[in-house]
Amino acid sequence: MALAPRLVVEVFEHVNYQGRKVTVIDSVVNTEEIGVQDIISSIKIYKGPGFRAAPNYKAIFHEHANHQGRKLILAPGYYPSIHEIPYNFGDVISSISFTPAANPTPPEYGAIPLVVQVYRDIDFHGKRGVIMRDVSDFREIGLDNSVSSIQIHRGPNFPFGGCRAIFYQQPNFEGQRLTVPLGPREFQVRLRNLHDARSLHNAAQPFSNIVSSVKVVPVGSFRVLVVVADNRTNEPAVLESLVDMEGHEFEYTIVNINPNPDNYGDSNNATKLSSVILSEYDIVWFTWNGPAHDREYFVEDSDHAIREFVRQGGIVWASAMDDNIVPPDGVHTHESSWRGDWLPVDQYPIRVVNAGDVKANVTREGHQTGLFAWPHKIDVNALVLDDHWVTEEPEYVRLAVHGDDNNAPIGFQLRYGDGYYVAFAIDTRDAMKTAMAKTLIENALCYLANLAWQTSPRQPLKGRSRSMPSSRAWRSVMR
Template sequence: MPITPRLVVELYADPYYRGRRVTLIDSVSDTAEVGANETTSSIKIYKGPGFNTAPNYKAIFYEHPKFRGRKLILSPGYYPNIHEIPYNFGDIISSVNLSPAANPTPPEYGAIPVIIEAFQDTDYQGQKSVILRDVSNMDDIGMDSVISSIRIYRGPHFPFNGCGIIFYENPNFEGNRMTIYLDNRQYRREIANLHGQERFGDIISSIKIAPMGNFNILIVIGDNSTTEPAILETLLLVEGSKFNYTTVKINSNPDNKGDPYNAVPLSSIELSEFDIIWFTWNAIGHDGEYFVEDAEDAIKNFVKKGGVVWASAMDDNNNEKPGQPWRGDWLPINRHPIEVKNSDDVNVEVTDSGKKTGIFTWPHKIDLNSLTTDDHWITRDRAYKVFARRQDNKDPISVQLRWGDGYYVTFAMDTRDAIKSQMSKTFMENILCYLASLAWQTSPRQPLKSRYNR
């Protein structure tokens, strides 16, 4: 009897149907058997010749072999990047079951800290828009510069420490701002007439939702020249969020700007005690040395479980063998290639993706060309979102990678000069706010993640 597949599934190693492809027409209890264990980033599911005999067939993807663990149920269709919300299932598929299923896995919107109702007229009249997450340009929802009254309610994932809602007069979180706080004793706030005392009627062009929390940050030093730790340790409270710092030195070579008395292996640190790891300038390795070989897997697992990693500029010369490639296995470079290129300070421009994050405008408008940049990133992998580029050749200066539940975020910032680094202080405040907005949703230490896992 001929084989008549009900479904034909194509698994791709990279987003947007690139990289190695594996085709399935039957269930696989362990994707290692077909060379696709925890390597799938995009999927195509076709109706096979036998689909009409069982039209409720779905592809059910599991995070563990033998159809165990979390699952993602998909109907026939194209799924260009399963790393992103609403799927968040990239690089973890370990078994696939092709079988009848009543319903596919519904898309998840993500965390909703507050619910904003924005009205075109005063007294909550006229056209209404419901806003659940940041809006970098109110024109996208047809409400630019027309809001005259607002209601703000606690959302289902309201943070224990409260939430700030920031209304801006210009797109991309720029210009004058009006901030409304909702604390843990309040259930809603209302302003019936923004043209009154607030004088903010008909000018709102972007909205930033800023959950507040307490975050533990591990500062990692690999070059004693960096001034980042001293600056960061003064930033204990930013935009309502509290930051607690632990600093560790991982370079013991005194001839290479290390500390032979206080340096410890990064693998000796329990990373799960932190929400964010902050790799300072050249922390990973420099001048022919590499300091995190013992902790590469631990760093990747930290991110995969929901941690957030920040990296300032990295030295392109971190391999003890001259002429050998940059060492970066603390990132998943075997899946998402990236390297560091030698560079001097350059002029920088922000991309549309970068503008939408607010990292360069909230809480401060940053003139990136007042900062000093250094060796920067090179990648063509579309899994990396580029937030800023060189003005001349468009090489990335700042990128973000989603890995598992967490994120890597970078900016090629040089902080070895104390005077110039003071100009970076306001940018570091922005970075902290942005990293906190990610970690609040993803870090296993945060109440929201614990709530999701119940």
């Protein structure tokens, strides 16, 4: 053991330095030895008493044991979440080493499909702001309600199918909007005067300078696997009608994984989810009661495959699901319980509770995603909700919660590996409830497509697919 360590490293189980903490001052060949294998989410690195002898010392975090695999190199500092860009290294660290020579892992901004420049004055004059990803409130860039001209250029990660910038007159992607596309054969768009409708492509009226948020939408084609386990749900019919949304094109495959006709299954057409090659899809959509229902768990054969799909960059959506999956044994438990090993519940515990339709509040993080505003403004309390989740884990980003209870998410997002789980407790067990949920389903589909464009191994950004949407996607729309 180093008597005068050059660095003192504290690793934490959860983001924001929460959960189990372990202090490290020497190399660790396997983090299982110190009880933190593949669970490190945040890190503090201090200069130790021996730092002056080697002021370039760095800590190296390795993906595999014995200092193998990908590595994250960090200098002294605070790192509240290594799950997020620029690191994307949460829950994978299996060994730790130290070196005086390595350069720290540089921050990465992430994919940049467009470069948007907004100006206070017409003709691209005055104060300027540069935007390369969604901005939910222009107060963040000091140009709220003061944009008069705009230039949009291709970014270094410009999609093969083109991209859209959608400007809104209110924060959080609400209010009147101006959609400006940059097509596959275009390199820039210049709007010299937002006060003049003639300079706004097909806009019927001027947009004035009231611009308060912008959404950057890379356009692509996406394959969606729709998983059904309760034949009362109407989600498949809604999804199949949504083949062209906001410039995105969607192709659907529907599988029924419940063979029990006495539990709303289909004995003639049911198939095991493990027989489906998930890597052929960008998005897996679990419909209402999709993974399980009434003491039957339908994805046991594919738990690992689903988690691996997400870890590799896939996106999983889950509508509301049953809390009544594991029957009581009469000895240890007297009530049914929930099971959800298709989620990483061993690392991030969460469960479903019987709740029915409850009051929901959208969180700040939920508003910032645009899930409840783009392309439709959603009143979540006009939806019919079903059993919701309960968790204390901060890794589940709360999109909406039951009342004011932050530990009772109605909707959440979880980053896992390179991909995401996204869930919202909508009830679609009949035509009326589904009709009320249709606009949220449309919003969710668009939001998931934006995530999948960045993370899915099938998408051009990952180098496997070069499909291009049709030209009908390219319209400038003023609403």
